[in-house]
Amino acid sequence: MYADLNREAEVKRVKEVSQIIAAEQTSNQTKLQNAQHETHQIELNYGDAAKVNTIEVDDRMETNAAIQQQKQLVSLAVENQTILEKRQQRLERLAKSPYFGRIDIDDGFEQETLYIGTATLMDAQDEDFLIYDWRSPIAGIYYNGTLGSVSYQAPAGRQEVKLAHKRQFTIQNDQITNMFDTNETVGDEILQGVLGEAATLYMQNIVATIQREQNDIIRNTSADVLIVQGVAGSGKTSTILQRLAYLLYHSRQKLAAEQVIMFSPNHLFSNYISQVLPSLGEKNMRQVTLSEFFSQRCHHLQVEDKFSRYEHDQQQLPEIAQKMRQFLEAGNILQLVRTYLKQPDFQLKFNDLLLNGETIISQADCVKVYQTLPSQMAWSNKFQQTKNRLIRKLQRLVRHEAQADWVQERVDTLSDYEYQTLLDQQRFDNDEAERLFLGKKIAQLHFEPIYDALYNDYFLDIDQQYLDFLTKNAPTTVAANYWQTRIEHVQAHFERHQLQLSDCAPYLYLRDQLTGGGENHQIQYLFIDEMQDYSPAQLAYLHASFPLAKLTLLGDQAQDLFASSVGLDHFDEEIAALFPHKKVKLYHLNNSYRSTQQITHFASALLPDQQEILAFNRPGPKPQLIICQRLAELNQQVSQQCQRLLTTQSMVAVLTKTEVEAEQIYATLQSDAPVTLMTEKQHHLENGIMIMPIYLAKGLEFDAVIGYNVSAELFQTTTDAHILYTIASRAMHELVLISLGQPTKLITDLDPQLYQK
Numbered sequence: 030m031y032a033d034l035n036r037e038a039e040v041k042r043v044k045e046v047s048q049i050i051a052a053e054q055t056s057n058q059t060k061l062q063n064a065q066h067e068t069h070q071i072e073l074n075y076g077d078a079a080k081v082n083t084i085e086v087d088d089r090m091e092t093n094a095a096i097q098q099q100k101q102l103v104s105l106a107v108e109n110q111t112i113l114e115k116r117q118q119r120l121e122r123l124a125k126s127p128y129f130g131r132i133d134i135d136d137g138f139e140q141e142t143l144y145i146g147t148a149t150l151m152d153a154q155d156e157d158f159l160i161y162d163w164r165s166p167i168a169g170i171y172y173n174g175t176l177g178s179v180s181y182q183a184p185a186g187r188q189e190v191k192l193a194h195k196r197q198f199t200i201q202n203d204q205i206t207n208m209f210d211t212n213e214t215v216g217d218e219i220l221q222g223v224l225g226e227a228a229t230l231y232m233q234n235i236v237a238t239i240q241r242e243q244n245d246i247i248r249n250t251s252a253d254v255l256i257v258q259g260v261a262g263s264g265k266t267s268t269i270l271q272r273l274a275y276l277l278y279h280s281r282q283k284l285a286a287e288q289v290i291m292f293s294p295n296h297l298f299s300n301y302i303s304q305v306l307p308s309l310g311e312k313n314m315r316q317v318t319l320s321e322f323f324s325q326r327c328h329h330l331q332v333e334d335k336f337s338r339y340e341h342d343q344q345q346l347p348e349i350a351q352k353m354r355q356f357l358e359a360g361n362i363l364q365l366v367r368t369y370l371k372q373p374d375f376q377l378k379f380n381d382l383l384l385n386g387e388t389i390i391s392q393a394d395c396v397k398v399y400q401t402l403p404s405q406m407a408w409s410n411k412f413q414q415t416k417n418r419l420i421r422k423l424q425r426l427v428r429h430e431a432q433a434d435w436v437q438e439r440v441d442t443l444s445d446y447e448y449q450t451l452l453d454q455q456r457f458d459n460d461e462a463e464r465l466f467l468g469k470k471i472a473q474l475h476f477e478p479i480y481d482a483l484y485n486d487y488f489l490d491i492d493q494q495y496l497d498f499l500t501k502n503a504p505t506t507v508a509a510n511y512w513q514t515r516i517e518h519v520q521a522h523f524e525r526h527q528l529q530l531s532d533c534a535p536y537l538y539l540r541d542q543l544t545g546g547g548e549n550h551q552i553q554y555l556f557i558d559e560m561q562d563y564s565p566a567q568l569a570y571l572h573a574s575f576p577l578a579k580l581t582l583l584g585d586q587a588q589d590l591f592a593s594s595v596g597l598d599h600f601d602e603e604i605a606a607l608f609p610h611k612k613v614k615l616y617h618l619n620n621s622y623r624s625t626q627q628i629t630h631f632a633s634a635l636l637p638d639q640q641e642i643l644a645f646n647r648p649g650p651k652p653q654l655i656i657c658q659r660l661a662e663l664n665q666q667v668s669q670q671c672q673r674l675l676t677t678q679s680m681v682a683v684l685t686k687t688e689v690e691a692e693q694i695y696a697t698l699q700s701d702a703p704v705t706l707m708t709e710k711q712h713h714l715e716n717g718i719m720i721m722p723i724y725l726a727k728g729l730e731f732d733a734v735i736g737y738n739v740s741a742e743l744f745q746t747t748t749d750a751h752i753l754y755t756i757a758s759r760a761m762h763e764l765v766l767i768s769l770g771q772p773t774k775l776i777t778d779l780d781p782q783l784y785q786k
């Protein structure tokens with residue numbers, strides 16, 4: 030039987046469920062306190078057990094057994110406590126809002142009413158579900174189905190049922206504040222309410238209003254590589270965070286949050302999204318930026334980061350440089366590395382290993398060892414064999430040196446302390462054996478830097494090897510002399526211990542292939558947000574670095590600020606082609622939820638290749654274009670607009686094209702509200718006014734945005750159109766664009782109806 034549909038019945042049910050939750054909270058709290066007390070007691074006892082006599086052998090064994098037993102007790106108690114703590118948190122979440130959806134279904138045998146919330150809740154007898162977790166198979170119907178016949182994926186296979194009713198709620202504590210029936214997947218009305226709200230310092234989960242197209246992405250568990258090309262504000266980031274919560278729920282036994290990595294654009298963004306998973310009762314995944322990842326892997330080099338390269342590009346980026354960059358950043362560069370290694374004349378480049386100016390292991394030694402190995406052996410194998418043989422060679426040298434005069438003299442002059450330390454409590458039958466032992470220790474210590482160098486693969490001259498790779502792989506798109514100049518640049522950078530961003534992927538891949546390193550087998554899922562900011566070479570390298578991980582890539586080519594996807598005509602398909610032997614699934618999200626209809630229409634029109642972008646039906650004021658003739662006037666306008674916007678909005682961002690502009694406006698902005706200049710070091714959003722270059726605002730949103738100086742001089746190219754689109758699409762409710770002098774044609778060529786001058 031379906032439950033009663035009238036409002037009174039719903040009001041009554043919410044109250045009843047809330048009371049059950051409250052009672053559960055009280056009983057669970059008592060259990061939790063008991064568990065905390067018990068853990069504390071066991072820990073105290075554990076301390077006593079460890080104090081037992083350890084001199085007598087029998088006592089010592091007994092103590093060890095006691096300690097083991099106590100340890101087990103502690104870990105059981107802690108585990109029990111953790112379960113209760115988690116349950117308490119879950120109940121707290123449910124108490125704030127027990128559920129948000131109801132479905133009435135008929136499977137041909139019985140009619141059932143199900144309520145959907147952020148976690149499962151059973152009745153006191155543990156027999157009936159009072160609330161179903163949104164991730165349970167049957168809850169999929171709520172997001173996917175319109176009334177009538179629907180199917181869902183149950184553990185036993187696909188099930189067909191009839192969906193008779195669907196109802197949405199907004200519930201605060203035990204009060205229903207909004208409720209209506211819908212035939213839509215998830216109706217507009219509640220979504221209207223959610224999207225009309227003010228911006229928040231942390232991203233919110235979207236569990237109550239997940240849209241059908243987003244639900245497909247969230248619940249896809251079959252793809253090895255899942256690629257989402259979605260327009261600005263289409264919920265890509267929200268969707269993948271929900272997806273991760275879904276995956277963690279369904280693979281509890283096999284997948285832990287520690288086995289998931291997300292590459293995010295910057296720390297501000299990482300922090301902005303950090304509350305979504307905890308709000309769904311899940312632990313956060315690890316987050317890293319590309320720059321951090323590369324720096325970690327190239328510890329002896331300073332890697333150019335995307336932001337400084339962007340800033341530099343704004344000053345100048347000659348066409349030739351761009352072509353060379355495209356060559357190095359194309360997906361097939363890793364293939365070129367593999368081909369290079371297969372050449373018959375391929376030679377490994379080695380370093381001399383020196384100690385106090387004296388060559389201990391020479392390049393010639395390395396070559397000699399390397400050449401004795403079978404040519405058909407795999408490179409990484411050959412490299413490891415070479416390394417092992419060089420280590421053995423060093424060990425022979427140490428044994429030999431142990432008897433050398435300088436070492437024996439050193440043995441004679443050891444202080445008592447040195448003597449004891451070197452002996453390390455070892456006993457010898459005769460003096461000679463002891464002398465030999467000490468001699469060997471001294472020689473080992475002496476040659477320790479060489480051991481380290483061998484263990485850390487420093488005998489491979491990867492820099493020279495990479496230069497050799499570049500020399501043998503000149504692109505056909507640029508003249509030889511330009512390429513030669515670039516190689517010299519790379520060399521000069523190596524001398525200063527620097528590496529340019531476009532060299533990172535081929536350089537590291539070459540090193541990994543040669544040394545057999547660089548693969549992380551722990552990570553099971555890799556998420557890459559803002560994938561358009563990664564070159565195909567970087568994406569391919571990340572895939573090679575996490576070979577067992579399933580990938581979720583999401584982005585929007587129209588927000589490509591760094592021109593990473595220049596030359597890719599069919600962006601997502603070309604990205605998909607990077608994973609030829611994998612099960613790839615492509616999704617497109619065309620509905621934009623963030624901004625008002627007016628802002629979305631305006632932003633979409635800025636794009637050169639008019640994409641299909643569907644605005645959500647939420648009206649607001651038209652974007653405004655303001656033209657100033659002098660710099661002082663421009664700065665004054667920014668101040669005035671900030672003041673005006675802050676009367677109705679709480680988070681206003683002034684977005685600039687470059688860092689220098691952000692600093693300039695920060696120096697002149699006058700406001701009573703707090704003003705923050707956001708830099709890469711800043712990790713938190715702030716209320717009031719935030720000023721930042723657009724690349725730091727990636728993935729973020731604000732109540733109102735002021736686009737700083739959208740002049741014809743600064744915005745001309747396709748990449749500029751992408752920058753402007755990204756600026757405009759950060760605004761939820763209001764957008765103001767201010768230009769110094771003639772505004773960019775990107776705006777003035779638009780239909781004048783789209784904005785207000």
Ligand SMILES: Nc1ncnc2c1ncn2[C@@H]1O[C@H](COP(=O)(O)OP(=O)(O)OP(=O)(O)O)[C@@H](O)[C@H]1O
Nearest residue numbers: 235238239240261262263264265266267622623728
């Ligand atoms: N189903 C939904 N229910 C409620 N809000 C949603 C939904 N989908 C998206 N949103 C909201 O739309 C806004 C944009 O979402 P999100 O940041 O995930 O989009 P995005 O595609 O990653 O954007 P961008 O590429 O522009 O950074 C957020 O405020 C998000 O909460």
